[in-house]
Amino acid sequence: MGLSNVLKLHFDIPANDFVSAGEASSSVKKTLSQLGIAPQVIKKSAIAMYEAEINAVIHANGGTADIEIDQDKVIIKIQDEGPGIPDLDLAMQEGFSTAPDTVRQMGFGAGMGLPNMKRYADELKINTEVGRGTTVIIRVNFA
Amino acid sequence: MKVREIIEILDAELLSGSENLDLEIYSACGADLMSDVMAYVKENVLLLTGLVNPQVVRTAEMMDIKVIAFVRGKNPVQNILDLAKDKGITVIATKHPMFIACGKLYSAGITGRGVWD
Numbered sequence: 591m592g593l594s595n596v597l598k599l600h601f602d603i604p605a606n607d608f609v610s611a612g613e614a615s616s617s618v619k620k621t622l623s624q625l626g627i628a629p630q631v632i633k634k635s636a637i638a639m640y641e642a643e644i645n646a647v648i649h650a651n652g653g654t655a656d657i658e659i660d661q662d663k664v665i666i667k668i669q670d671e672g673p674g675i676p677d678l679d680l681a682m683q684e685g686f687s688t689a690p691d692t693v694r695q696m697g698f699g700a701g702m703g704l705p706n707m708k709r710y711a712d713e714l715k716i717n718t719e720v721g722r723g724t725t726v727i728i729r730v731n732f733a
Numbered sequence: 734m735k736v737r738e739i740i741e742i743l744d745a746e747l748l749s750g751s752e753n754l755d756l757e758i759y760s761a762c763g764a765d766l767m768s769d770v771m772a773y774v775k776e777n778v779l780l781l782t783g784l785v786n787p788q789v790v791r792t793a794e795m796m797d798i799k800v801i802a803f804v805r806g807k808n809p810v811q812n813i814l815d816l817a818k819d820k821g822i823t824v825i826a827t828k829h830p831m832f833i834a835c836g837k838l839y840s841a842g843i844t845g846r847g848v849w850d
């Protein structure tokens with residue numbers, strides 16, 4: 591990539607589709623490795639994005655993912671028009687989850703998704719409004 | 734320990750991914766909660782799980798985990814195996830329950846911690 595180049599990717603995240611959930615994250619992971627980004631950095635980006643993608647599927651009827659990659663970072667924006675998060679501080683706590691049993695049976699709903707995003711992102715921004723939706727922005731630096 | 738030895742110790746069946754049979758495994762992690770796997774697990778582990786769905790393979794993919802062992806005789810359906818194959822992930826299945834499967838591997842020398850301290 592040249593100095594001023596930004597690579598942009600867009601994905602739709604289908605609602606209630608537990609089989610294809612993760613495809614967007616998988617694509618981004620592949621792109622980052624093709625670009626020669628360090629494996630540890632790719633892993634951080636992939637995990638954080640995957641948790642956000644899963645949340646859009648299980649909590650918000652799907653959404654979209656917009657990715658911007660430049661020479662020193664990747665910015666991952668996951669946007670949905672779901673119910674929003676009434677108490678974000680509470681939602682950020684490890685173990686807090688409103689996921690139904692059907693989601694738990696799939697191995698999610700442990701209330702570790704948002705904490706994992708925070709753990710692996712260099713910067714995590716969440717804008718959420720009840721009744722409107724949620725936007726999660728994850729930045730991971732390459733160096 | 735090589736993956737092929739793990740298959741023997743677990744009396745397991747290889748369901749996909751023969752390309753990793755000679756991969757060396759030093760530690761393992763038994764878990765049914767995929768978010769926990771993503772929070773705590775180190776790389777290059779063997780993932781033992783009683784949960785059978787495509788998101789187990791997705792989680793392994795994100796984590797660079799190369800081998801999944803399904804325990805308690807659970808048999809993954811074809812789309813799970815196809816996904817694993819596509820991602821270069823080996824899938825094995827054992828009839829042993831989680832505790833016994835982990836115990837057998839530990840006794841055989843896989844004693845490395847699979848999680849961050």
Ligand SMILES: Nc1ncnc2c1ncn2[C@@H]1O[C@H](COP(=O)(O)OP(=O)(O)O)[C@@H](O)[C@H]1O
Pocket residue numbers: 641645646649650670672673674675681682686687688689698699700701702703704705724768
């Ligand atoms: N995109 C979203 N839309 C609505 N609610 C969300 C969204 N993401 C997270 N939440 C809320 O925050 C809680 C915690 O999220 P998370 O830490 O990922 O745990 P989990 O997904 O396992 O429940 C969820 O249970 C849900 O109530």
Ligand SMILES: [Mg+2]
Pocket residue numbers: 641644645698699701702703704
């Ligand atoms: Mg979650």
